[in-house]
Amino acid sequence: MRINNKEILADTQDTKIIKLGIHAPYIAQKAQPGQFVVVMVKEEGERIPLTVVDTDKNEITLILEEAGLSTKLLGKLNKGDSLYALVGPLGHPADIKNYGKVILVGGGVGIAEIYPVAKGLKEKGNYIVIILGARTKDLLFLEKELKGISDELYITTDDGSYGRAGFTTDVLQELLKSGVYNLVYAVGPIPMMKKVSGITRDSGIKTVVSLNAIMLDGTGMCGSCRVTIGKEVRFTCVDGPEFDAHLVDWDELEKRNRIYDEKEKHICKLYGL
Ligand SMILES: Cc1cc2nc3c(=O)[nH]c(=O)nc-3n(C[C@H](O)[C@H](O)[C@H](O)COP(=O)(O)OP(=O)(O)OC[C@H]3O[C@@H](n4cnc5c(N)ncnc54)[C@H](O)[C@@H]3O)c2cc1C
C-alpha cells in the first residue's frame, strides 16, 4: 500500500485534485472498469471509496478531489508513505460491450471515473463521444488522455474560462437533438447526473450512472450506502455502483449524502483543515 507516485493535477484556492500511484499488485491484477477500493488513511480514520482509475501489473491509480477530512489527509501523504488499509476491488464492474454510439459525461472528479469505462468501451469498438465539465479551467484534468480515446470530445466550464461556457448537460441536449446514440453514461455531482437522467428519460436512451452514496464497509453490511432504485432498496457498494439513471430516487440520495455535513466540518476544524 506504498505510494509510488504522487502528482498534483489541479491546485486552486478551493480544492486540490491529486493522482496517486499505489503499490497494490493483487488489486491491480483483478480490478475492472467501474470498480472501486475503500481506503483508510490511518488507523482511527474513516473508510472512503475511490474509483480504480487505471492499473498496471503492480500498481493502481487513484485520483481524488480534496472534499473533506479523509481526502485532505490522503492528499497530505507523499511518495514513500503507506496507506493504513486498502480493500478492493469492490462493486460490480461496468458492463463493457459494443453498444454502438456512446456518450460519456464526466463532471468534476467524475472525469476520473469515466476514464476506465471510456477506455474499455473504446476497446470494444464503440464510437466514443465524451463531454467533460469543470467549474473552471484549472480544475480540468485527464483532457489529453480522454482526447486520445474519444472520437469526439467536448469541454465545458461553469465560468467560461475554457471550452464552452455552461454545463455538460447543455452539450448533451444538443447532441441528442441531432444524432442517434445507444448509451449515455454519466458520473459527477448528483445534480448533474439527475439532470442527465431527466434529459434522456423521454427518449428512452439507456442511461447509466455511477452513484456516489456515502459508504462505510463497502461490502453490503452497514447499510449506509442505501439507495432506492425503482422503489426497491439497493446497496450501492454491492448492487452498484452503477444503476439505471431513470430508476434512481435522486431526492433521497441528495438528502442522505448531506447527513454528516455539519459533523465533518466540525471535525475538519479540530484537525486544522
Ligand atoms: C463508488 C465511489 C467511487 C468514488 N470515487 C471517487 C474518486 O475516484 N475520486 C474522488 O475524489 N471521490 C470519489 N468518490 C467520492 C469520495 O468517496 C468522497 O469524496 C469522500 O468519501 C469524501 O470524504 P471526506 O472525508 O474527504 O469528505 P467529507 O467531509 O466526508 O465530505 C465532504 C463532502 O463530500 C460529500 N461526500 C461525502 N461522502 C461522499 C461520497 N461517498 N461521495 C461523494 N461525496 C461525498 C459530503 O456530502 C460533503 O459535502 C467516490 C464515491 C463512491 C461511492
Ligand code: FES
Ligand atoms: S457501504 Fe455498507 S452496505 Fe454499502
